[in-house]
Amino acid sequence: MAHLYHADRVTYxxxxxxxPEFAWHTSERLAELSGSKHLTFDIRSLDPGKYSYPYHFHRNAEELFVILExxxxxxTPEGKQELQTGDVVFFETGPSGAHQLLNHTDKPCKYLDIRTNVGLDVCEYPDSGKINILPYQEIYDSADQVDYFKGEDQVADKWAAKERGIENE
Known part of the structure; x- marks a missing residue:
């Protein structure tokens, strides 16, 4: 079944x-309404003088913007450029796909935001050094990164404690 959404008729x-610099209007969760399994998409409207989400990239989601109006x-990592009505821009996964919008005009900018959705994603914010585990919105400072084996020493003692029924000995 086809699902048709008119940008001028959706509820934002x-x-x-x-x-205050981060504010946008977003449509209802169109992908959820349509029953999409692998795409997430919304129509967004960015007011004059406002930024979209903080500068970020995804580890497990590709993203595509279509400027509607x-x-x-x-x-992006390559610098700044102007997007205009009709432009389509694709963001690959990883640091090279980092992006952020600024509406530098005196009129709203409407765009279609399409993302792949294949389960868990990690979104990273280079400006602030945060990571976000999506869809759970668990946000951490990247500086808190630890070694894989931190706290894993004395494994034999942990096994022995478990056998004795003692937790966290």
């Missing part, structure tokens, strides 16, 4: 962060 909800500045 304001998403305002605690930082207006224009915005796109920041």
């Amino acid at each position: 909800h304001l998403k305002q962060s605690t930082i 207006g224009s915005a500045l796109l920041r």
Whole structure:
């Protein structure tokens, strides 16, 4: 079954962060409404002077923007460039796919945001050094990264404690 969504007829909800520069209007979860299994997509509207999400990239999700109306500045690792109505931009996984939008105009910028959804994703924020485990929204500082074997020493003692029924000895 086909699902048709008109950008001028969808219901938008304001998403305002605690930082005033980050605010956007987003459509209802169109992918959920349509029953999509592997794509997430929304129509977003970015007000003048506002930024989209913080500068970020995904480890396990590709993303695609289609500018439906207006224009915005796109920041990527290669620098900044202007996107205009009709432009399509693809973001690959990993650091080379990092991106952020700024509506530098005096009119809203509407765009279709399409992402792959194959389960867990890790979103990284180079400007702030955070990582986000999606879809759980578990956010951590990258600086807290530890060695794989941290806390794994004395494994024989842990096994022996478990056998005696003692937890966390």
